[in-house]
Amino acid sequence: MQDKTYKLIELVGVSATSMxxxxxxxxxxxxxxxxxxxxxxxxxxxxxxxxGKVGQYQVKLKVGFRLMG
Amino acid sequence: MQDKTYKLIELVGVSATSMxxxxxxxxxxxxxxxxxxxxxxxxxxxxxxxxGKVGQYQVKLKVGFRLMG
Amino acid sequence: MQDKTYKLIELVGVSATSMxxxxxxxxxxxxxxxxxxxxxxxxxxxxxxxxGKVGQYQVKLKVGFRLMG
Amino acid sequence: MQDKTYKLIELVGVSATSMxxxxxxxxxxxxxxxxxxxxxxxxxxxxxxxxGKVGQYQVKLKVGFRLMG
Amino acid sequence: MQDKTYKLIELVGVSATSMxxxxxxxxxxxxxxxxxxxxxxxxxxxxxxxxGKVGQYQVKLKVGFRLMG
Amino acid sequence: MQDKTYKLIELVGVSATSMxxxxxxxxxxxxxxxxxxxxxxxxxxxxxxxxGKVGQYQVKLKVGFRLMG
Amino acid sequence: MQDKTYKLIELVGVSATSMxxxxxxxxxxxxxxxxxxxxxxxxxxxxxxxxGKVGQYQVKLKVGFRLMG
Amino acid sequence: MQDKTYKLIELVGVSATSMxxxxxxxxxxxxxxxxxxxxxxxxxxxxxxxxGKVGQYQVKLKVGFRLMG
Amino acid sequence: MQDKTYKLIELVGVSATSMxxxxxxxxxxxxxxxxxxxxxxxxxxxxxxxxGKVGQYQVKLKVGFRLMG
Amino acid sequence: MQDKTYKLIELVGVSATSMxxxxxxxxxxxxxxxxxxxxxxxxxxxxxxxxGKVGQYQVKLKVGFRLMG
Amino acid sequence: MQDKTYKLIELVGVSATSMxxxxxxxxxxxxxxxxxxxxxxxxxxxxxxxxGKVGQYQVKLKVGFRLMG
Amino acid sequence: MQDKTYKLIELVGVSATSMxxxxxxxxxxxxxxxxxxxxxxxxxxxxxxxxGKVGQYQVKLKVGFRLMG
Structure with missing residues (x-):
């Protein structure tokens, strides 16, 4: 099993500025x-x-990373 | 029925600049x-x-607001 | 068949800056x-x-154009 | 904000004849x-x-129109 | 359990003429x-x-009917 | 055009009790x-x-009604 | 082929009370x-x-069961 | 109505070996x-x-067949 | 590799008459x-x-064809 | 980076009583x-x-929570 | 515009053996x-x-490749 | 709360051989x-x-497991 495996976690990031x-x-x-x-x-x-304006952008994203050893 | 109710409307906004x-x-x-x-x-x-360039961004979005009374 | 027909192609564009x-x-x-x-x-x-930062945005998009004659 | 904005409403139209x-x-x-x-x-x-026959077609559609001034 | 129950079956109908x-x-x-x-x-x-022409339309549809007694 | 037309609006209802x-x-x-x-x-x-408990259920629903006249 | 096979049927159940x-x-x-x-x-x-009230809940569900023999 | 009609049923097949x-x-x-x-x-x-291993693959599939007569 | 391969392209066709x-x-x-x-x-x-009438139907479709040899 | 970030995890809850x-x-x-x-x-x-009765409701849900500093 | 661009095409591959x-x-x-x-x-x-057996697997896939210069 | 709860994590597994x-x-x-x-x-x-060959299969999957006590 030397093949790599990756994990995804789901996050919500926010910003007043942009996506x-x-x-x-x-x-x-x-x-x-x-x-x-x-x-x-x-x-x-x-x-x-x-x-009457966008006060906060909220982006839901999945982030992938390699599981070590 | 003192609980709040919200309505969503669907809009398309446009801009030459950004989403x-x-x-x-x-x-x-x-x-x-x-x-x-x-x-x-x-x-x-x-x-x-x-x-050959983006002339207009068109975003379809739902906008939610509270129904009064 | 004087009606127009359009074709869509699918592309992935990349940028270090923004979507x-x-x-x-x-x-x-x-x-x-x-x-x-x-x-x-x-x-x-x-x-x-x-x-720990976005190194590259990758957007998949369809691009439509009119087929001539 | 001279850019146009459009609104979409959702309707169901019916007909005994065709979509x-x-x-x-x-x-x-x-x-x-x-x-x-x-x-x-x-x-x-x-x-x-x-x-044993189609008695009524029911199509759900969104209709877009420009919001004035 | 006097409430009605309905069953849906999935069919594909074909025609050379129209959907x-x-x-x-x-x-x-x-x-x-x-x-x-x-x-x-x-x-x-x-x-x-x-x-170079549509030879046959194929529509997949679900058909609902009431289950008796 | 004696056929009926229906409109759908989208709402979010809330309750502390149930969906x-x-x-x-x-x-x-x-x-x-x-x-x-x-x-x-x-x-x-x-x-x-x-x-650590559900404080509020929020259901998004579409409500359909017949357009008169 | 001793492995089991399951079939799914699609039903709509109704109730005046709850989903x-x-x-x-x-x-x-x-x-x-x-x-x-x-x-x-x-x-x-x-x-x-x-x-002005929910008169009937209608839930569409798939029901799975094992095919015998 | 000499056109053919097809029916689809939904099944789940299982196997310890492969999809x-x-x-x-x-x-x-x-x-x-x-x-x-x-x-x-x-x-x-x-x-x-x-x-810690796949014990059983379960594939849900639709199977289509022609309705006779 | 004597097996056939097919390609799909995506088109938009228009008509004032019907889908x-x-x-x-x-x-x-x-x-x-x-x-x-x-x-x-x-x-x-x-x-x-x-x-106030449909002026043009626009259908997006994928068209499949066999790739030769 | 004083903006908040949230994480979502996915759970399946079960109950013999209700969703x-x-x-x-x-x-x-x-x-x-x-x-x-x-x-x-x-x-x-x-x-x-x-x-012949519902023995267990199984709901898959995402649960969001704020990541602390 | 030194950034790379990729194109996706859609194919259907077939095989009597496996996906x-x-x-x-x-x-x-x-x-x-x-x-x-x-x-x-x-x-x-x-x-x-x-x-009564799978005679041919048909997989629809998108294939991505870099557009040169 | 003696009912079981399960958690799902999302992984990407890779292999040069098969899905x-x-x-x-x-x-x-x-x-x-x-x-x-x-x-x-x-x-x-x-x-x-x-x-010109598949070099690596990448499957994204959710894995469910029971949360203990």
């Missing part, structure tokens, strides 16, 4: 506790409205 | 006639091509 | 060999992670 | 109260059976 | 052996091409 | 301003968690 | 004519509205 | 009681785990 | 440049509204 | 080891049949 | 006329039944 | 750190192409 920033925030947070982060898949995008 | 700007435009327009806008859900993203 | 830039890159590349590019539809968004 | 006729009926009805009808998207098709 | 005719054919055939046919739901539409 | 109660609440609220409510379709179910 | 009751009704009816009922999968939930 | 074998088992079983089996469509694949 | 006519138009156009057209799959149906 | 009870059971179990449980999303509902 | 063999056949055929084949995505699996 | 082998590899790896592995659900299948 890209929300993705970055979730990945940055995951990087604090997980190594080998490899790829992400965007699952869903939504957000909050405040005073 | 975020197209979302903002649709929400800004909805805000002219509706109060209590609360959240949005991105349903679809597409756009027009002009001269 | 919009990845869309633009794919459309710019298609424009090198195809005329009459008309619209695009976003199919999927994902990306690569490098050093 | 196209059911689509036309729903759009004709919407046209009584809404201006600027622009496009439609077919969502679902079903129908009733009477005496 | 509506293909639907009618499948329902007409089902009516030979089943009573109480009540409604149908269109699941999928496809077909065969012969000599 | 059925959340459905009822949304329909009861719609009934305050709309006549001829005819059927509903469950689109999505989710909810809030408070103190 | 669970509608599920039970469909399964109870299937049990009158089929043996070895094993599991169910909820496919869709909808219902009728009467006098 | 192909599970498909074959379901089709072989269906062939005991049905004639004219024509095509299958893979709907879902899952399985059981025993002692 | 069947829009399908035929797309297939007729494809037949001008491709041989061995074999089957089609309906992917999506939409259209334009003009003066 | 709501199965949801509650899964959330109660998750609450034993996780803090800050925030919301849930219903993914799938199925169950076991015993003696 | 893997059907995938290989389609990729082998694509490799005769296209360079830089990079990845594939399985879209659909179905097949033909002959004499 | 079954890729499933086995992912499950074998999960078995190194998790007990009570119970079932899996196939979510997606894709792969890499090398020298």
């Amino acid at each position: 890209e920033d929300a993705i970055q925030n979730a990945i940055g947070r995951a990087n604090q506790t997980l190594k080998n982060l490899d790829w992400f898949e965007l699952v869903e995008a939504r957000g909050l409205i405040q005073d | 975020e700007d197209a979302i903002q435009n649709a929400i800004g327009r909805a805000n002219q006639t509706l109060k209590n806008l609360d959240w949005f859900e991105l349903v679809e993203a597409r756009g027009l091509i002009q001269d | 919009e830039d990845a869309i633009q890159n794919a459309i710019g590349r298609a424009n090198q060999t195809l005329k009459n590019l008309d619209w695009f539809e976003l199919v999927e968004a994902r990306g690569l992670i490098q050093d | 196209e006729d059911a689509i036309q009926n729903a759009i004709g009805r919407a046209n009584q109260t809404l201006k600027n009808l622009d496009w439609f998207e077919l969502v679902e098709a079903r129908g009733l059976i009477q005496d | 509506e005719d293909a639907i009618q054919n499948a329902i007409g055939r089902a009516n030979q052996t089943l009573k109480n046919l009540d409604w149908f739901e269109l699941v999928e539409a496809r077909g065969l091409i012969q000599d | 059925e109660d959340a459905i009822q609440n949304a329909i009861g609220r719609a009934n305050q301003t709309l006549k001829n409510l005819d059927w509903f379709e469950l689109v999505e179910a989710r909810g809030l968690i408070q103190d | 669970e009751d509608a599920i039970q009704n469909a399964i109870g009816r299937a049990n009158q004519t089929l043996k070895n009922l094993d599991w169910f999968e909820l496919v869709e939930a909808r219902g009728l509205i009467q006098d | 192909e074998d599970a498909i074959q088992n379901a089709i072989g079983r269906a062939n005991q009681t049905l004639k004219n089996l024509d095509w299958f469509e893979l709907v879902e694949a899952r399985g059981l785990i025993q002692d | 069947e006519d829009a399908i035929q138009n797309a297939i007729g156009r494809a037949n001008q440049t491709l041989k061995n057209l074999d089957w089609f799959e309906l992917v999506e149906a939409r259209g334009l509204i003009q003066d | 709501e009870d199965a949801i509650q059971n899964a959330i109660g179990r998750a609450n034993q080891t996780l803090k800050n449980l925030d919301w849930f999303e219903l993914v799938e509902a199925r169950g076991l049949i015993q003696d | 893997e063999d059907a995938i290989q056949n389609a990729i082998g055929r694509a490799n005769q006329t296209l360079k830089n084949l990079d990845w594939f995505e399985l879209v659909e699996a179905r097949g033909l039944i002959q004499d | 079954e082998d890729a499933i086995q590899n992912a499950i074998g790896r999960a078995n190194q750190t998790l007990k009570n592995l119970d079932w899996f659900e196939l979510v997606e299948a894709r792969g890499l192409i090398q020298d």
Whole structure:
């Protein structure tokens, strides 16, 4: 079983600025506790409205990383 | 029946700049006639091509707001 | 059969910057060999992670163009 | 915010004749109260059976129109 | 348990003429052996091409009918 | 065009008790301003968690009603 | 070929009370004519509205059972 | 109505060996009681785990056959 | 590798008359440049509204054909 | 990166009584080891049949919670 | 625009043996006329039944390759 | 709360040989750190192409296991 195996976790990142920033925030947070982060898949995008404007982007994403040894 | 009820409407916002700007435009327009806008859900993203470049982003989104009374 | 017919091709564009830039890159590349590019539809968004940050956005999109004569 | 915004409403049109006729009926009805009808998207098709024959086609469609000023 | 129960079966009807005719054919055939046919739901539409023309429409549909007693 | 046309609106009903109660609440609220409510379709179910228990069920549903005249 | 094979049928159960009751009704009816009922999968939930209240829950479900011999 | 009509049934086949074998088992079983089996469509694949290994593949498939007469 | 391989292309056909006519138009156009057209799959149906009527049906379809030798 | 990030885990809760009870059971179990449980999303509902009755409801749900600093 | 762009084409490969063999056949055929084949995505699996056995596996897949310069 | 609760994790297993082998590899790896592995659900299948052949099968699957006490 020398073949690699990967795990995916599902996160929701938020940002007041953009969907890209929300993705970055979730990945940055995951990087604090997980190594080998490899790829992400965007699952869903939504957000909050405040005073008639987008107040917060919320992106649901899956983050894949290699399971070690 | 003191529980809240929310309604969702479906809009298409457009922008020459970005998907975020197209979302903002649709929400800004909805805000002219509706109060209590609360959240949005991105349903679809597409756009027009002009001269080999993106000419217009078109985002379909659902906008949720609380029904009063 | 004077009615128009359109063809859709599926592309993946990449960018280190944003999803919009990845869309633009794919459309710019298609424009090198195809005329009459008309619209695009976003199919999927994902990306690569490098050093705990988004290293590359990858957007899968369909690009529609009119078939001539 | 000079960019256009569009709204989509969801209708079910019926007809004893064909799916196209059911689509036309729903759009004709919407046209009584809404201006600027622009496009439609077919969502679902079903129908009733009477005496072993299709008695009624029922098409669910979204109808898009531009929100004015 | 006096409440009604319905069963759905899945059929593919074919026709050289139209999707509506293909639907009618499948329902007409089902009516030979089943009573109480009540409604149908269109699941999928496809077909065969012969000599550069549609040779046969194939519609997959679910047909619902009440289970007696 | 004597054929009937139906409109669907999308609502989110909430309840601390059950999904059925959340459905009822949304329909009861719609009934305050709309006549001829005819059927509903469950689109999505989710909810809030408070103190390790379901604090609120949130059901998204479509409500169909006949357009008069 | 000693391996087991299972068949799924699709039913719609109804109830004035709850979705669970509608599920039970469909399964109870299937049990009158089929043996070895094993599991169910909820496919869709909808219902009728009467006098501004849910008049009938309608659940579409698949019921799986083992094929003998 | 000389056009053909086809019926689809849904089965789950199992095998300890492979998904192909599970498909074959379901089709072989269906062939005991049905004639004219024509095509299958893979709907879902899952399985059981025993002692840290796949113990059983379970494939859900639709099997189509022509209705006679 | 004597086994056949098929390719699918995605087209949008249009017609002022019916969805069947829009399908035929797309297939007729494809037949001008491709041989061995074999089957089609309906992917999506939409259209334009003009003066409160369907002005144009737009059907998105996949067209399959055998790749020669 | 002061923005919040949320994680979703996927659970299956079971209950002999109702879907709501199965949801509650899964959330109660998750609450034993996780803090800050925030919301849930219903993914799938199925169950076991015993003696011609629902023996067990099985609900698959995603549970979201905030990742701490 | 030094970023890479990829194109996806959709194929159906067939085999009497296995789904893997059907995938290989389609990729082998694509490799005769296209360079830089990079990845594939399985879209659909179905097949033909002959004499109560799987006569042919048919896998629909997307094949991605890099567009040069 | 004596009812059981199950958790699902999402993995990607790879293999140069077959989809079954890729499933086995992912499950074998999960078995190194998790007990009570119970079932899996196939979510997606894709792969890499090398020298015009499948170089690696990649299967995304969910693995379910019982949460202890």
